[in-house]
Amino acid sequence: MFKYYGKYAPYLFLLPAGLVLLIFFFIPFFQTVYLSFFDYSSSIYHPALVGIDNYIKLFHSPVFYKVLWNTFLYLFVAVPILAIFPLFIAILINQKIRGVTLYKILIYLPVIVSIVVAAIAFKWLYADQGILNYLVTLFGMKPIGWLTDPNWALYSVIIVTIWKGIGYYMIIYLAALMSVPQELYEACDIDGANFLTKHLTVTIPHIMPTIALVTTISAISAMKVFAEIYVMTKGGPLNSSKTIVYYIYERAFENLDLGYASAMAVVLLVIVMAFSLINIFCFERNKYQL
Amino acid sequence: MKRFLEKFSIHFVLIAVSLLSIFPFIWLISTSLKGNSENIFAYPPTIIPKDFTWANYVGVWHRVDFIGYFVNSMIVAGGTVLLNLILSAMAGYPLARMEFKGKKIAFFSILATIMIPFQAIMLPVYLITLKLHLVDSVSDVAGFIGLIMPFAVSAFGIFLMRQAFLGIPKEMEEAAIIDGCSVWQLFWKVLIPMVKPSLAVLAIFTFIGSWGEFLWPSIVLTKESMYTLPVGVNNLQGMFSSNWRYIAAGSILSTIPILIFFLAMQKYFISGENEGAVKG
Numbered sequence: 001m002f003k004y005y006g007k008y009a010p011y012l013f014l015l016p017a018g019l020v021l022l023i024f025f026f027i028p029f030f031q032t033v034y035l036s037f038f039d040y041s042s043s044i045y046h047p048a049l050v051g052i053d054n055y056i057k058l059f060h061s062p063v064f065y066k067v068l069w070n071t072f073l074y075l076f077v078a079v080p081i082l083a084i085f086p087l088f089i090a091i092l093i094n095q096k097i098r099g100v101t102l103y104k105i106l107i108y109l110p111v112i113v114s115i116v117v118a119a120i121a122f123k124w125l126y127a128d129q130g131i132l133n134y135l136v137t138l139f140g141m142k143p144i145g146w147l148t149d150p151n152w153a154l155y156s157v158i159i160v161t162i163w164k165g166i167g168y169y170m171i172i173y174l175a176a177l178m179s180v181p182q183e184l185y186e187a188c189d190i191d192g193a194n195f196l197t198k199h200l201t202v203t204i205p206h207i208m209p210t211i212a213l214v215t216t217i218s219a220i221s222a223m224k225v226f227a228e229i230y231v232m233t234k235g236g237p238l239n240s241s242k243t244i245v246y247y248i249y250e251r252a253f254e255n256l257d258l259g260y261a262s263a264m265a266v267v268l269l270v271i272v273m274a275f276s277l278i279n280i281f282c283f284e285r286n287k288y289q290l
Numbered sequence: 291m292k293r294f295l296e297k298f299s300i301h302f303v304l305i306a307v308s309l310l311s312i313f314p315f316i317w318l319i320s321t322s323l324k325g326n327s328e329n330i331f332a333y334p335p336t337i338i339p340k341d342f343t344w345a346n347y348v349g350v351w352h353r354v355d356f357i358g359y360f361v362n363s364m365i366v367a368g369g370t371v372l373l374n375l376i377l378s379a380m381a382g383y384p385l386a387r388m389e390f391k392g393k394k395i396a397f398f399s400i401l402a403t404i405m406i407p408f409q410a411i412m413l414p415v416y417l418i419t420l421k422l423h424l425v426d427s428v429s430d431v432a433g434f435i436g437l438i439m440p441f442a443v444s445a446f447g448i449f450l451m452r453q454a455f456l457g458i459p460k461e462m463e464e465a466a467i468i469d470g471c472s473v474w475q476l477f478w479k480v481l482i483p484m485v486k487p488s489l490a491v492l493a494i495f496t497f498i499g500s501w502g503e504f505l506w507p508s509i510v511l512t513k514e515s516m517y518t519l520p521v522g523v524n525n526l527q528g529m530f531s532s533n534w535r536y537i538a539a540g541s542i543l544s545t546i547p548i549l550i551f552f553l554a555m556q557k558y559f560i561s562g563e564n565e566g567a568v569k570g
Contacts, residue, residue, distance in 0.1 A: 004467040004473060010393070013477075014380070014396060017377040021400065024442075025411070028411035028413075028415045031414035032414055099304075101556075106311050106312055107308055107311045109312060114519065120318075120537060120541050121315060121318045124318060124538065131317060134334060163310070171559070171560055226409060231527075248409065252412075252413045253413075262413060266410075272406075273406070
């Protein structure tokens with residue numbers, strides 16, 4: 001094909017998006033690393049260059065380990081459930097039954113509703129004299145401090161994240177299920193295989209790449225949770241539901257400890273970038289045509 | 291008979307999951323419709339209100355500027371969508387169709403932004419937004435620009451548009467150029483109309499993402515008159531500390547616009563053709 005555009009055309013087309021990415025992604029990215037070498041805690045206007053002191057402080061702080069542990073707990077609980085349960089639902093919806101669209105709409109609903117409204121709705125379910133504690137007392141147990149008991153708060157928040165994610169991953173799985181050859185199921189039926197063996201031997205191996213994709217995407221989004229915690233617990237009680245993004249927010253915007261918050265942001269960056277690299281190079285190669 | 295049992299159990303499970311998905315909203319709606327004479331903490335709880343009333347909706351409507359929040363959300367989401375469409379299409383086009391120096395660098399730099407979570411860089415983004423005077427303490431317009439700009443373009447959008455341009459036959463461009471089009475006219479008049487389906491997908495998913503955004507507006511906004519719906523709804527908790535009837539009514543009210551949008555556009559969300567389009 002002949003070259004119909006001028007020498008500068010490609011750059012002019014890229015310029016607007018490039019400027020936005022430069023100002024709001026690349027500069028902040030490097031600035032995060034830069035800020036992490038300064039101490040703002042004594043004076044916000046005259047930060048002192050302290051080298052890696054913030055990192056040393058970070059790795060000696062029990063709160064930081066608590067927060068990191070909470071974040072990984074979030075991952076360990078939410079990710080397996082979000083990788084498996086939506087697949088199960090997608091398989092059920094994929095059977096030839098009636099009412100599929102209605103089921104899809106209802107199960108997808110939590111995905112589109114604002115996370116703030118979702119968190120408020122759950123806060124109400126979790127109220128001390130709320131409906132969940134009514135169910136608990138029905139079973140003869142003592143009411144649970146869903147959001148006020150340090151042993152429970154984190155799990156109560158995780159449930160909201162899971163509840164809000166199921167529909168999203170279900171749709172991803174449904175798309176993947178369409179690509180499984182129908183003949184294989186027919187062969188199973190002839191062999192008289194039951195529901196479980198059918199899907200363990202045909203479905204799961206076929207959509208393994210999608211399962212891996214869902215695992216990494218849900219891991220990345222679990223690393224980034226904020227709104228649920230902000231609305232429901234503010235990280236409490238006793239830091240029991242504080243995760244890394246919430247802690248960064250608190251340190252940066254409430255304590256104005258910009259250097260310390262940035263050091264933590266760098267830790268978050270490293271973890272998320274590792275997950276993203278796996279994701280891009282292993283599972284989304286086609287999407288970006290690498 | 292075996293087939294019937296199988297179908298029955300599938301429906302049973304799906305109905306249970308559907309109910310779990312919507313129950314938190316049902317319970318919120320139920321609470322919002324209960325009058326003052328009904329104990330909302332009653333055991334056993336009642337789903338159908340005994341003292342049915344719309345008063346909580348009327349009350350919260352008069353005390354909270356939902357129309358204002360809605361308009362603010364519309365401006366922010368509308369502006370974000372518009373900029374994403376223009377910037378993503380413009381950037382996606384040369385990446386798909388042109389040969390130039392630095393193309394690989396551009397490609398991988400854009401790809402790299404996928405790996406940078408906003409949450410990790412929000413502090414410098416805030417400092418830069420302050421430096422550029424794009425905050426509501428300067429003026430409302432500056433405030434809106436500040437809410438929009440960090441999300442004005444995304445790698446996801448650029449790659450989506452690049453993919454769309456790759457699918458257009460090259461003869462289209464050749465024909466247009468022979469007819470005397472400039473590259474600028476070619477882009478707007480010939481190519482853009484051909485990638486409308488991808489633009490629609492990008493618009494819908496950007497809209498949903500922007501509409502629900504909570505972290506950034508809660509960092510930058512200082513004036514209540516600038517609140518978007520999520521920030522306004524979160525604020526209900528402070529305003530009506532333990533008046534759950536009002537909080538519930540306000541939360542439900544705020545959800546109506548996005549619910550209508552979802553039901554109107556549901557095929558885009560649940561068809562599975564646009565898998566992975568929404569940010570998780």
